[in-house]
Amino acid sequence: MALMEVTDLTMRFGGIVAVDTLTFNIDKGSITALIGPNGAGKTSAFNCLTGFYKATSGQILFEGQSLLNMRPYKITHKGIVRTFQNVRLFKNMTVMENVMSGCHSISKQFVGGALLRHPAQRKEEAEIRRISEEALKFIDILDLKDRVAKNLPYGYQRRVEWARAIASRPKLLLLDEPAAGLNREEKNDLVRLIRRFRNELGITVFLIEHDMGLVMEVAEKIVVINFGTKIAEGTPEEIQANPLVIEAYLGKDDDEGGPVQ
Amino acid sequence: MEHNENIKLQNIEVTANTAAAEEAAVEEPTVIQRKGIAGAWDNFVEGMYRLVETTKGKILVFGILLIAVGTMPLWASSYVLQVAWNAMFYMLLAIGCNIIVGYCGMCDLGYAAKFAVGAYTSAILVKTFGWNFWLTLPVVIIFAIIAACIMGGPVVRLRSDYLAIVTLGFGEIVRIVARNLEITGSASGISGIPRPYLFGVQLTKIWMWFFVFIILVIIFVIASNRLKNSRFGRALEYIREDEDAAEAMGVDVARYKLWAFIMGTVFGALAGAFYAMQMAAISPNSFQFLQSANILLAVVLGGMGKVPGVMAGAAFFAIFPEVFRDIGEYRMLIFGIALVIVMIFRPQGLWPERRR
Numbered sequence: 001m002a003l004m005e006v007t008d009l010t011m012r013f014g015g016i017v018a019v020d021t022l023t024f025n026i027d028k029g030s031i032t033a034l035i036g037p038n039g040a041g042k043t044s045a046f047n048c049l050t051g052f053y054k055a056t057s058g059q060i061l062f063e064g065q066s067l068l069n070m071r072p073y074k075i076t077h078k079g080i081v082r083t084f085q086n087v088r089l090f091k092n093m094t095v096m097e098n099v100m101s102g103c104h105s106i107s108k109q110f111v112g113g114a115l116l117r118h119p120a121q122r123k124e125e126a127e128i129r130r131i132s133e134e135a136l137k138f139i140d141i142l143d144l145k146d147r148v149a150k151n152l153p154y155g156y157q158r159r160v161e162w163a164r165a166i167a168s169r170p171k172l173l174l175l176d177e178p179a180a181g182l183n184r185e186e187k188n189d190l191v192r193l194i195r196r197f198r199n200e201l202g203i204t205v206f207l208i209e210h211d212m213g214l215v216m217e218v219a220e221k222i223v224v225i226n227f228g229t230k231i232a233e234g235t236p237e238e239i240q241a242n243p244l245v246i247e248a249y250l251g252k253d254d255d256e257g258g259p260v261q
Numbered sequence: 262m263e264h265n266e267n268i269k270l271q272n273i274e275v276t277a278n279t280a281a282a283e284e285a286a287v288e289e290p291t292v293i294q295r296k297g298i299a300g301a302w303d304n305f306v307e308g309m310y311r312l313v314e315t316t317k318g319k320i321l322v323f324g325i326l327l328i329a330v331g332t333m334p335l336w337a338s339s340y341v342l343q344v345a346w347n348a349m350f351y352m353l354l355a356i357g358c359n360i361i362v363g364y365c366g367m368c369d370l371g372y373a374a375k376f377a378v379g380a381y382t383s384a385i386l387v388k389t390f391g392w393n394f395w396l397t398l399p400v401v402i403i404f405a406i407i408a409a410c411i412m413g414g415p416v417v418r419l420r421s422d423y424l425a426i427v428t429l430g431f432g433e434i435v436r437i438v439a440r441n442l443e444i445t446g447s448a449s450g451i452s453g454i455p456r457p458y459l460f461g462v463q464l465t466k467i468w469m470w471f472f473v474f475i476i477l478v479i480i481f482v483i484a485s486n487r488l489k490n491s492r493f494g495r496a497l498e499y500i501r502e503d504e505d506a507a508e509a510m511g512v513d514v515a516r517y518k519l520w521a522f523i524m525g526t527v528f529g530a531l532a533g534a535f536y537a538m539q540m541a542a543i544s545p546n547s548f549q550f551l552q553s554a555n556i557l558l559a560v561v562l563g564g565m566g567k568v569p570g571v572m573a574g575a576a577f578f579a580i581f582p583e584v585f586r587d588i589g590e591y592r593m594l595i596f597g598i599a600l601v602i603v604m605i606f607r608p609q610g611l612w613p614e615r616r617r
Contacts, residue, residue: 050509076511084509090502101499105511107492111520114491115484121491128492168511 003028003172003204004049009058011044011228018044020228021058026172026206031198033219034208037248041228042208043085046176049206050082051075062172077105079171085180087157091150095141095160098149099132102167106131135167138201139193155186162193166201173197175207179214187211191218216240224248330475334468342467348579349474350536355559355575356481356568357528362557363566364494365521366501367416368425371432372529373552377439378408379530380537380547384451385444387538394457394538398531405530408435409523417518420504432553440545450544457538470539477535478572481528485568488524497521498566562603564610573611 002025011019018041026032036042047053049060051072060067067075076082081102090098107128113121136142139159144152149160158178165173175194179187191214197203209215215222216236224232224239226248232239239245312318334342358372382404386392412431419427439445446452456464464470488494496517499507508514537543555578563574581599585592603611 052505052509071513072505072508073511073513076509081511082509084506088503088506088509090499090506092502093498097495097498100495101507101510101512104492104496104499109492111488111493111524114488114493117487125491164510 001028002026003063004206005059005061006045006049007059007061009045009048009060010056011041011048011053012056017228019048019055019225022225022228022230024223024230024233026204027221028204029198029202030220031194031205031207031218032221032223033215034206034223034225035210035212035215036225040226040248042225043176044228045225046082046174046208050080050174073105076168079169080174081105081165081168081170081172082174083161083165083176083178085176087154087161089149089157089160089164091148093149094145095136095147095149095152095163096129096132096145098160099135099145099163099167100128102135102164103128103131105168131169132163132167135163138166138196139163154181155183158182158186166197166203170203172204172206175205175209177209178207179209179211187214190214194218331472334471339467342471344580344583346467346471346474346539348576349471349478350532350539351556351559351575351579352478352572353474353481353532353535354529354556355563355571356478356485357525357532358556359525359560359566359568359571360485360488360497360528361521361525362560363564363571364489364497364501365518366565367428367518367521368421368557369428369525369553370425370550370557371412371428371430371435371553372525372556373548373550374412374432374435375405375408375526375529376533376536377435377548378405378526379533380543381439381445381451381533382530383534384454384537384543387457388451388454389444394534398534401530401534402527405527406523408530409526410519412526413519413522416522417515429550429553432548432550436545436548439548446544448545450542450546451537452542452544454537454541454543456541464538473535477532481532482568482572485528489566489568493517493520501566558600562600562611564612567610567612570610570612577611 004026006025007023009019009022010017020041022041022045024032024034034042034045044053048055049067051067051070051074055068058068062075062078062080065078067078067080070078090101107124109121109124113124133142133145136145139162141156141159141163144156144160149157152160158181162178178194179190182190194205194207195218197205207215207219216239219236222232222234222236222239223230224242224245231244231248232242234242309322313322330345333345337345354372354376357375358369361367361369361372379401382401383394383397386397386400387394412428416424416427416431439450440448458464459469459473462469464473489498496507496512499510499512500514500517500521504514536547540547556575559574559578560571561574562577563572564570581596582592585595588595
């Protein structure tokens with residue numbers, strides 16, 4: 001069953017068509033990857049899904065509901081959470097506070113609760129802490145919870161971002177180049193983690209990624225785009241054998257006169 | 262393809278090396294021990310943080326503080342009390358302004374307008390309509406919310422420089438409106454406001470106001486801390502740190518900014534209402550841009566977002582000009598130099614960050 005259906009998604013910036021009638025599905029409980037050469041429109045498509053860009057035309061359905069024209073925070077409230085290509089933590093706050101932000105969309109106390117600290121508010125705060133600690137434990141960085149985010153090495157900052165994302169108990173997790181800047185060992189950890197997100201937490205995972213090895217290892221379905229349009233879709237084996245994909249990545253011998261950017 | 266693989270492998274080697282170095286860094290929190298006075302100060306601060314962490318330490322520190330401040334009327338002259346009262350008034354404003362500037366990271370150059378709203382509302386109701394002062398407080402809160410919504414509408418959609426300009430504009434608008442309306446007493450303002458009663462005693466002496474303001478400061482500190490350590494307060498800090506990431510985590514940025522603005526205005530308006538009663542007179546001159554600038558500076562100087570810091574900053578702003586009264590206008594020169602020095606050596610504000 002498709003959790004998210006993207007139909008004819010198009011994103012134009014002035015005269016440039018970044019995403020061109022892109023159509024694909026993200027199946028519930030799957031690990032799906034979107035790949036493509038540099039400048040293929042991956043990030044633009046990603047930003048349309050998360051509401052950071054407004055799609056020019058097309059349709060994005062999540063559980064049958066349209067996400068078009070929905071503000072990013074509302075999309076998060078629907079159960080879709082994203083990470084950023086270059087880690088964007090709340091730098092001057094502790095790891096714990098960072099991860100607690102994940103719980104924002106699943107809690108509701110406001111000014112009144114904050115000032116009065118009534119039982120319902122205390123209960124919710126305790127719950128937020130519990131969920132956040134669980135998320136930290138899941139990513140195995142609970143011992144870092146009182147450290148200030150900006151003082152952590154890059155690899156750990158990434159982990160904090162993942163913990164923050166799963167603390168919101170999402171149905172769909174969107175990872176924007178999660179392996180960027182990680183070393184081999186960390187990449188292996190990432191592959192294991194992505195599988196655990198799906199197998200243990202039941203989160204559907206969608207990622208865009210440059211690292212082919214990682215994508216082939218972890219993804220069950222791969223969508224390949226080039227110049228904003230889909231050129232292939234299928235299992236890793238199918239994609240590896242697809243001549244169009246090889247051409248898009250390596251160029252074609254007689255393709256000298258092809259599109260120049 | 263093979264060539265590509267090679268490059269990739271090399272890259273991985275390099276990142277692996279740096280990662281190994283980082284691994285070592287994460288085990289040991291990087292604490293740089295400074296030498297001399299700076300080192301001693303660091304250790305003192307760390308010691309204080311540890312002390313305040315325990316309940317006993319908390320009681321000890323705040324007990325001593327409370328006794329020292331609470332017995333002041335017994336040994337201090339009324340001039341000193343007046344200065345201390347003024348310092349506490351600034352603290353109230355700084356705590357309120359801190360919600361907007363410190364927690365939420367919005368630059369507010371018109372905070373004087375916010376306490377003007379409270380001061381005028383209360384003064385008009387008491388003087389012109391003969392209300393009991395304490396009954397005006399709910400009205401002050403309502404007016405503050407209305408004013409914040411009017412001012413906040415455009416404010417929450419803007420970032421940085423534009424925000425500063427718009428708040429500055431609103432600050433001036435409020436002052437000029439107060440200057441020209443009849444009900445606000447135009448340029449001469451409102452004077453001869455009858456002092457309120459508390460437990461049957463009219464609050465006429467400075468030491469009475471001194472205690473009233475101690476209680477107000479305590480209430481403001483508690484309220485502000487509760488706001489900070491809550492889902493609401495954290496959301497404001499997420500916005501300050503990274504608006505896009507906050508939005509991605511489900512924070513309705515515009516709504517939370519507006520509410521930060523509202524809470525800051527309510528705090529400021531309440532402080533303003535008490536100010537009007539203590540002074541028994543207000544005029545548009547009390548709400549000039551310089552006031553707004555001073556409050557903002559107190560927050561920045563003390564350390565944005567840190568309540569003890571902004572209180573220290575506010576106290577500094579109230580006490581400094583008094584201490585250097587003898588040297589006349591030169592004190593502003595020294596003051597300016599002091600500000601520059603602080604901003605060069607401690608851009609994060611006077612209140613130290615815990616090292617971790």
